[in-house]
Amino acid sequence: MTSHQETLYFDATLTPNRSLSPRAFALVMGIVVAMSFFAGLAFVSMGAFPVIGFFGLDALVIWLAFHLSFRSLKQETRVRVTAEQIDLRHTSPGQKPREAQMPTAFTQVRLEFPERRPSELKLAHGGKAWVIGRFLTPGERKSLKEALESAIWRAQNERYST
Known part of the structure; x- marks a missing residue:
């Protein structure tokens, strides 16, 4: 050069610029997973078993979006x-x-x-x-x-x- x-x-x-620290990401994902789990349990108790899979899919999509965002921070x-x-x-x-x-x-x-x-x-x-x-x-x-x-x-x- x-x-x-x-x-x-x-x-x-x-x-x-990093908008979310790794610790804050873990906290946000913990809240998302907990909300999905408890909401899924409520639907399971009403007999709507397939709904819990959609809550899991939502949590996975949110995690994937954060993962792609963090990957772009490496440029x-x-x-x-x-x-x-x-x-x-x-x-x-x-x-x-x-x-x-x-x-x-x-x-x-x-x-x-x-x-x-x-x-x-x-x-x-x-x-x-x-x-x-x-x-x-x-x-x-x-x-x-x-x-x-x-x-x-x-x-x-x-x-x-x-």
Whole structure:
């Protein structure tokens, strides 16, 4: 990626925000399972035996939804800015890492607001644009845009001041 002699103007690893700790997840699932079990027992006592299976299926679907959500928390994007280039590396569970390099001098940082979708932070160069930080909040995207613009400006000043 970068040699050891280059000044690093920006180096950040972006990760999704965790909304539920493992302990809170265990508590929520315990409550869901207990409610399903006791509601299922009530239906069994009334003679509706098949209903308990549906309560078990509900608990399983809720667990699966949390599992998929926690799996998506393992993705990350690394952004590095030097005087020469900007390096991007995005990793997601079960997928190959995606990498891109673009020259610092000609890269644009854009925060776009498309209709019916959340804002998108893009790094653009040569007719291509890479969306970064899809999992960030709008405020975090704006803050990241400002930090990247500042880093690019400082990198360009170093490169062209000598």
